[in-house]
Amino acid sequence: MLSGILRWSRLAALIWWAGTFWAFMLYGLAFVAYPTLWVPISCTIAGMVFVILIHETGHAAAAIACGWRVLVFAVCPFGLHLPTRTITFLPRGYREDAGGFVASVPRSQARGTRARRFIIVASGPAACFVLAAAALVVRELWLRGIDTRLLVASNFGLAIAVQACVSGLISLLPYDGSDGEKLLVLARPDPERLLHAPCGWMATQLHYNVRLRDLPEWLIAAQRAVPHPGAEPDRHGEGIDIRRILDADRPDFARARERIDAYRTRYGGSAWLDSCDAYLAAIGEGDAASAAARLWKGEPDPGAQSMEHAAKASVLAVQGHEAGMQAELRAMRKAVRARSPYRNATFRDIERRIRAALRPA
Structure with a gap:
């Protein structure tokens, strides 16, 4: 199991480095009028942040559409804490993903289904592929022109498409903590996991400092209904x-x-x-x-x-x-x-x- 995770993580790293270098070269070609190393470097970093933002927006938008409450929307190293409406700097130990993450919980037990969770997780990579498709469409429209400036600009669109595809592909690989691993877990029916889901939702809200007085009554009741063999009844x-x-x-x-x-x-x-x-x-x-x-x-x-x-x-x-x-x-x-x-x-x-x-x- 561990060797498989390491193998997938190494493949993810290889894809990331290859894609980033390709995007860097394309940004350089897009700005040939500015022959300086800092322009493609800045564009590559800005493109990465933009793609991460789109990826996490996909998760958040799907969560809201599925009737879930978003607690934290993070594009590292900053996280928007929705319960207190504050932007927080996240030290390295609190960054749940190298790029960003979204923490959410269902607004009712009926909405906490495996299918809805699957949609929320899958929407991050899907948003990246939609961005890549849009960038390629714009690139093709640019290429229809004969103006040299439009031909140069097409490299910019291709660079965004490359970065978006790389992000979507890497997130689907089943290595430790990735969207791909979560989707594989969700694809397998697990009655025990479903039974204890309210405990996870409760722990998530407490972990992200949701006020105790704001915890929904249905969640408290659902968490108490979960059997805990060997534990004190309701401590x-x-x-x-x-x-x-x-x-x-x-x-x-x-x-x-x-x-x-x-x-x-x-x-x-x-x-x-x-x-x-x-x-x-x-x-x-x-x-x-x-x-x-x-x-x-x-x-x-x-x-x-x-x-x-x-x-x-x-x-x-x-x-x-x-x-x-x-x-x-x-x-x-x-x-x-x-x-x-x-x-x-x-x-x-x-x-x-x-x-x-x-x-x-």
Whole structure:
């Protein structure tokens, strides 16, 4: 399996280099009046970006047409984060593809079919081939003229067609993470994968910082209906409930207290739960002494560091320690950025509530 992936990835690299060199030469011929190396280099790079943009637009347009919600539209190194309508620089570790990617989820369970997913994945390469065909048609129209300038311009159209074909072809090769590999997986019926699809949709939305309060009810219900043999009955679902209550525009702190206490009784404490507990006691109940006692005392949990710092900042705020609060808030923001480059509106509101709770020293 691994050797096959390596073989396809090497073929993809070979096609890319050959196509890029061909396009570079064509751009040079198209701009023979400007005998400088930088013109074809700039055109080759610009053509690559344009083709990637068209490729990802194909995915996004198909997702919208299929009734899916687009979360991120990325043409590396920048990504448009639709939930917060912000453009984000994506560090190398967060770039899911060398060129770009689109992250989307269905707006209802009925729209999350394998067929719709197949259409969304296939539409990226299809958009590239449509672009290549359009470029070739324009090139032929240029070639009908006898003006030398039109003959030169035809090389520009051919270069775009070459780059578009290369992008479409490479994306269809079945190497690791490519559209081709995804299409092969989708072509094989997999009842188990379909059964657990809601868990993947939930994980995708949380990964891209969709606010917990914005998660659709149908998805929460569908995720809870997925069987998890050997796992505690509804621990994850109950944790989501607590997060959603605290993430509300106007949190119901009394209800959150009931849920946290019930969760602790059923599953015990943790860095995440104790931090939510301390934050609730400080911000929701204004009890500095109780909040300080509820802080997590164990080893730091990498997955809950943002909430741990938020809880400590909230305790310091109600105690009137502004300098300490500021330090914890800085650490919270750093932890949030370390987990994801996309804006986190939940922790933005948490910070606002903590600052509003600051008491005079």
